[in-house]
């Protein structure tokens with residue numbers, strides 16, 4: 067026998083041994099997950115309890131949130147969606163998972179976010195969304211003034227400028243109701259321009275130039291890509307994620323960084339105070355020694371969080387209204403009887419539109435901008451969540467999509483019914499309104515909530531005041547045809563707009 071033969075034989079034996087070890091490891095993991103894991107008594111489908119691969123696959127293909135909702139329908143308010151992962155639809159879970167925690171394990175004031183879900187790429191500097199607790203509370207304090215009511219009053223003329231421009235463009239382009247317009251894009255351009263100005267001191271000129279800025283496309287690509295990296299990390303393949311990022315993501319990030327860096331440099335050169343969303347961080351830049359990269363990461367997150375979500379809700383509300391003529395009629399009646407002219411419509415006056423608020427809340431329920439993926443990791447030895455004892459190290463979450471469509475929380479959960487949110491509604495209802503927490507709760511909840519409502523009310527009021535709207539045939543079943551990563555992969559929402567003044 068030659069040396070080569072012996073080597074070949076050995077290589078074959080090593081490969082067989084390695085394969086056998088992998089199979090034994092996989093089988094024992096599955097047996098452990100099913101029969102010995104601390105979560106073994108929680109209900110869920112056998113495949114999800116046995117391996118994380120099914121959750122990871124669904125997450126990366128944009129269908130995970132929909133599947134989890136179906137599991138809740140079948141198994142109840144708590145479901146084991148992965149071997150080490152529970153999803154809850156009991157509203158109490160909002161407080162137990164995301165709420166402030168006083169005197170809890172290890173002096174922790176919050177249940178921490180897991181790097182698996184929020185820091186899938188290690189090389190990208192953290193921002194407010196994924197910073198650790200200390201850095202997060204510093205950033206949050208610094209930003210809070212820019213999001214206060216008094217700041218919003220100062221920011222109103224800037225917001226109104228873009229809303230005016232949106233309306234002007236829609237009048238120019240609508241061809242008196244003969245040319246359908248993709249409102250999903252128009253909303254996105256508007257919210258993007260507004261937040262661009264509120265962060266960088268200049269808009270992305272989407273409305274001005276009637277074109278999508280490369281950032282808009284990049285933001286969504288990064289969200290989709292993020293779902294895949296989370297899925298890989300979920301399976302313990304973080305090193306693969308880092309390699310894929312180095313090969314594919316790095317050059318895209320570099321291109322985007324150039325855009326951000328130019329805008330940021332120009333923002334940092336502004337002399338004196340600018341009462342916008344970013345001023346609080348800019349002011350403390352030197353005192354806290356915040357690097358340019360960290361500033362840039364926070365600016366990116368503010369633009370993403372402040373544009374996508376608001377545009378999504380406006381699109382969802384418009385679609386749902388146009389698919390429910392009786393609700394549209396009520397809203398038209400409310401808006402058109404409340405104002406004599408467009409000059410009366412402002413952030414203060416739209417606050418009084420109670421039916422509009424109910425419409426927006428119902429849209430946030432049926433089409434939540436963040437469908438899922440706000441997972442936290444149970445600290446210490448374990449915690450009680452919605453009456454269940456959950457072992458330390460478990461991923462726990464409330465998924466908006468599942469919570470908002472739960473038959474335990476809502477009467478007719480799939481029906482668009484804004485009335486359920488009206489306090490003076492005479493109809494008896496079993497709706498648990500506290501189940502809707504579109505902006506999350508606790509120390510990491512949405513800091514932009516008031517801004518979002520102000521922007522959405524203003525834009526919707528202006529549209530309803532100026533136009534009659536009709537959904538184009540190609541935009542029927544608009545929600546059902548989309549995927550979520552876990553932000554929506556929105557498809558065009560084509561609408562015919564007829565100026566009210568030009569109606570025969």
Ligand code: HEM
Nearest residue numbers: 194195371372375376379504505506510511512513514518
């Ligand atoms: C309908 C509109 C919006 C919805 C539904 C929404 C929803 C949310 C949710 C669910 C979170 C928690 C994320 C987490 O736990 O990881 C969040 C965080 C955040 N949102 Fe919003 N958001 C909206 C609009 C806005 C706007 C207009 C801004 C302004 C820039 C904004 C800025 C932020 C920021 C900075 C955070 C991180 C807060 C922190 O970690 O302390 N959001 N948002």
